[in-house]
Amino acid sequence: MLFKLAFVNVRDRWRDYLVLFFGLIISAAIFYMFEAIATNKALIQANISFKLAVIVFQFGSVLLGIITLVYIVYANSFLMTMREHDYGLFMMLGGKKSRLGLLIFTETLLIGLVSTGVGVLVGIGLTQGLSQLLMTQLGVQITKFTALNNTACLSTILFFVILFLVASIINQHKILHRPVLRLLKGNSEADKPMKVTVWRYIEGVIGIGLLAVGYWAMAKIEILQLMAIPIALVTIVLGTYFLFNALFQLLIYGLKTTNLAFKGLNGFTLGQLNFRIRDYTKMLSVVSILFALALGAITVGMGYHRIIPVMAKSNTAYDLAVYKQTPQATRLVHQLDLQEKQTYRQKIKGTTIYFVTDDFQKQPFEMAKVNKEKVSNHRLTLNQLKHSGRGQEQLLSLQTNYYELRQIKFVSQKEFQTIQAKPSKLVLIKTTGLAKSAKILNRIAKNQVSEIKNPQVTIDSLGGAYPIYQSANIVFGGLEFVGFFLGMAFLTMLASCLMFKILSGAQLDKRRYQMLNRLGTRQKLIRKSIRREIGVLFFLPGVLGVVHVLFGLKMFVPLMGNPYTNLATPFTIFICLYLIYYLITVLIYEKLVVPTVRMQF
Amino acid sequence: MNQNTVIDVQHVTKVYGKKTEKQYTALKDVNFKVRQGEFVGIMGASGSGKTTLLNILATMDKPTEGRVLVGNQDITKLDGNQVSDFRAKQIGFIFQDFNLLESLTNAENIGLPLTLQGAKKRKTNELVHQVAGQLGINQLLDKYPVEISGGQKQRVAAARGLISRPQILFADEPTGALDSRNARELLETLKQVNDEEQVSVLMVTHDPFSASYCERILFIKDGKIGEQLEAGDQKRSEFYQTILNKLGTFNDQGEDVDVI
Incomplete structure (x- = not known):
């Protein structure tokens, strides 16, 4: 029972x-x-x-x-x-x-x-x-x-x-x-409306002060290390609370004394807000923090995805090195949309790798350079390559046994033939786009790994940008995926808190709207007042949440360089979803409280 | 304590508000006794302290000073499970707004006090039917509260209050939400149960008609029990007139005070 x-x-x-x-x-x-x-x-x-x-x-x-x-x-x-x-x-x-x-x-x-x-x-x-x-x-x-x-x-x-x-x-x-x-x-x-006292002003100042400390801590994450996170967490949570408890009340109080308050139902709307904000302080704080977490997760997730190609291409200009020219590999390479393809003959003896000078004169080697997060490729003449440590490093790193090799020697064709070692060909390919060619590159890489027949060689040990792209994609792609869905989960939770709080007050509000109706207020005005009131309750935590995110992104500067590029996409997606929740709340709320013209006694 | 006395209220005072704040005295040194099987009314204007008194008697609130003896127990000193057992076994309660759970059938609502005490289902059913028969609401048992009228709801609530055969039934404005016909029927029922079962009924009301069903009426004003009226050998209609006259003098006095 x-x-x-x-x-x-x-x-x-x-x-x-x-x-x-x-x-x-x-x-x-x-x-x-x-x-x-x-x-x-x-x-x-x-x-x-x-x-x-x-x-x-x-x-x-x-x-x-x-x-x-x-x-x-x-x-x-x-x-x-x-x-x-x-x-x-x-x-x-x-x-x-x-x-x-x-x-x-x-x-x-x-x-x-x-x-x-x-x-x-x-x-x-x-x-x-x-x-x-x-x-x-x-x-x-x-x-x-x-x-x-x-x-x-x-x-x-x-x-x-x-x-x-x-x-x-x-x-x-x-x-x-x-x-x-x-x-x-x-x-x-009944709730008591808030009174403005000196303490409110002090609270407002404390709130802003705490937020400033939190934002500072996030910006200085390189100095503060892990300590930055607990500091920011505590100060921002408390700061948000104080800010809602004080500043917005003062704002409403200020607005009430202006002429604006006497226009239409503005006075009523402000009164409702004044009435509510105290009761809502905790919830608005929770919502604005959740908002920041949700938007932050989506923004950072997308940001990571953006830096994958930069990461992959920063150490080599080529997408993949092909060591074994099997018929299958050749056929697959043909299917690619190639921008560049170089073939170098090579012999490895001990820790030295030998190349033929002719090959490099006819087909100059390309080197990748990173400048302010932008990757650029430079063709090197043989002479330049001989004097570029970075260029030689990049050439060496294309070998599967990169770590065993110590030096590169460029020799004439005659000398090359006298060297006692097995000759092989190194084919370097560069496609018009990594993401686009990823499928075929994957098949080539698998083919190479199986042809090399060395259990220590995996896709990761092959030369070129593709192996790095692939593992970065799994980690950062995973991050983007996780970020996006975390964001969605947080958004649902915050919207559910906000909607529920507003809707659970609807029964009490109903009386007030019925009163307005009896006093002869037009429905249009009542609806407008509702939209504004709920609008403010959605808007305030939203704005504070956006500010939190903008400062919070500072934490990712050491990891991502400039996390502020391309903010438009995640912000637009997020704000649209948030707006949808707002509209749904307004709709349900109006249905609950707006009286029909026919009066019921 | 007299064998016949079920409630003995001694020097009960209730002060609201902390010592540092502005205090409000709702009850001032209230003393009275209720005999077994007595039907007592408490009358007073709003704010006079009658609800506070009822809350203290029903263990919903504790007095600042004084004690309330029910049986041989001081109910102001009960704690935890003792309070629960007291409420479940010794008293029944009827509210003005019924307080029935809309999600349960009337039978389940009536049986709720037993359910909450962990009684067996069969035993509960048996008692529900018994009390429903007594109040003439057998045909309502399988319905839900939304499907019945206000008067019927209050009967269901009364059945709930009586299911554990309490010594005392408290009723807080039980007819407040009923029309006159339903009010009369409910009061007749209460009177009948009072007579048959020797249950003491303590009813708070401001309605003279409801009060006329009582044997004795305590008038409470500004936290103090002022006068008492006994029905004695008067017929109900005569007692009703007596009450009206009494209330009339109160109003005159009130006006005099106001004028001065």
């Missing part, structure tokens, strides 16, 4: 819970997807470099886990507020605290199990649907990719059950330590 009571409670509030469920389901689904990819045996076997990506995906899971814990605790406190009256009634009817505790525990766990279960199912679908995209992203080809993964299922369910256990303990503690009367009548109390 107790279980039935818990079940009925959840079922009955299904619609209220839905917004929150959505956040939980998305979080569980993405968690599952990360785990399913990170623990996929087929992927790990298919590609050695994938081991690096595993770390990226596990890191993503951990980060998602931490944020989900915060979200669950927060979301649960909402749910508990809705249930307070019922629990108060149970206590009044003589329910023992231990039994009530069990009831809260069962309810919380039930929500957890349902959302995790649905989340895992969605996650399996998501993984299956996105596997092709991911494979392309990572440049990995495997035939059998199974989205259903027992390890991932188990770890997702285990992790979320633990999260909900923690949440249910917190819930129990909160409810059972409150007097019955407060529980029974808690919701009928």
Whole structure:
């Protein structure tokens, strides 16, 4: 019966819970997807470099886990507020605290199990649907990719059950330590509008000061090292809170005294905001931090992807070195869209590699140079090459046994023939684009590895940009993928917090809008007021979130050079999604509170 | 303590607000007794302290000073599971706004106090049917609260309050949300249960008609119990008139005070 009571409670509030469920389901689904990819045996076997990506995906899971814990605790406190009256009634009817505790525990766990279960199912679908995209992203080809993964299922369910256990303990503690009367009548109390005191101004200054320290810490990550992250975390979280608690209230207070407040429903809207902001301070802070994390994850993820070609091409001008001119290799090379192809004869004796001068005079060697994140290629004459340490280094590095070689000698054809060693040909190819040619290059590389017949030689030890591109692609492509989905998960959670908070206040607001209606306010004006009010509640944390990201990107300067290029794409995507959430909230809210012209008494 | 006394309120004072803040005294040295099987009304204007008093008697609130004896127990000193057991076994409660759970059937609502105590399903069912029969609501048991009228809801709530055969039934404005016909029916029912089961009923109301069903009425004003009215041998309609007259004098006094 107790279980039935818990079940009925959840079922009955299904619609209220839905917004929150959505956040939980998305979080569980993405968690599952990360785990399913990170623990996929087929992927790990298919590609050695994938081991690096595993770390990226596990890191993503951990980060998602931490944020989900915060979200669950927060979301649960909402749910508990809705249930307070019922629990108060149970206590009044003589329910023992231990039994009530069990009831809260069962309810919380039930929500957890349902959302995790649905989340895992969605996650399996998501993984299956996105596997092709991911494979392309990572440049990995495997035939059998199974989205259903027992390890991932188990770890997702285990992790979320633990999260909900923690949440249910917190819930129990909160409810059972409150007097019955407060529980029974808690919701009928009205919030008091905020008064402007000197302390508000001080709080505002402290908030800005804390944010400045946080931003400074992120910019100085090279000096502060790992300490920068905890410093920034604490100061930014507190700073955001103080800022919302003080500055925006002052702003509204200031606006109220201007003429603007007397136009149309502006005064009413400002009053509503003034009323709400205190109650919303915590939530707005959480939202703006989540906003920053989400947008930051997407921006950084995309940023990493952008630097892959730069990384790959910074040490060599060529895409791949071909050592064994098998018919298959030759045929594959023909299929490529070639920009450059050089063939050099070579002999290796001890630690010295011999080349023929003629070859280099006819086909000059190209060297890669990096200047301010831009890669450029330079043709070197034989003479230049002889005097360029960097050029010779790049030529040497194209060999599979690069580390055993010490020097290069350029000799005439006659001398070359007298050297007692096996002659071979080094074919260097440069295509019109790495990403475009990646598939064929991969086949050539595989062919070479199998022809060389040396167990120590893998694709990674082949010369050229492609092997580096391939492993960088797996790591950074993984990062982009993780970044994008982390961003999505954070966005869903923040939107769900915001939507839920606004919508749960709708019942109380309904009265005020009905009053406006009775006073003869036009619906158009009421709708405008609603759009503005919710707009401000979305806009403020959004703006602060963007500022956080802009300063936060400073942390990635040592890793990415200039993380500020190409901000437009991630920002546009993100802001569009955020706008959609705004519009949905407005729509639902209007449906709930805007009275029809026909009055009901 | 007299064998017949079920509630003994001794020097109960309730002060709201911390010592450093502005304090508000809701109850000042309240003393009274309720006999077993007595139907007592508490009347007073809003803000007079009648709800505070009821909350203290029902262990929802604790007095700042004084004690309340029910049986031989000081209920202001109960803690944890003792409070739960007291609420579950010794008292029943009827609220103005019913406080039924919309998601449960009426039968489940009535049985809720037993369920929360962990009683067996069969036993609960048996008792639900018994009390429902007594209140004449058997035909409502399988319906949900949304499917029945306000008067019926309050009967279901009364059944819930009575299911554990309490010594005392507290009713906080039980007719406040009902029309006159339903109110009359509910009061008749309460009176009947009061007579048959010897349950003491303590009802807070500001409605003279409801109050006329009581045997004794305590008038509470500014946190103090002022006068009492006993029905004695009067018929209900006569007692009703007595109450109206009494209330009339209160209003006169009030106006006099205001004028001065």
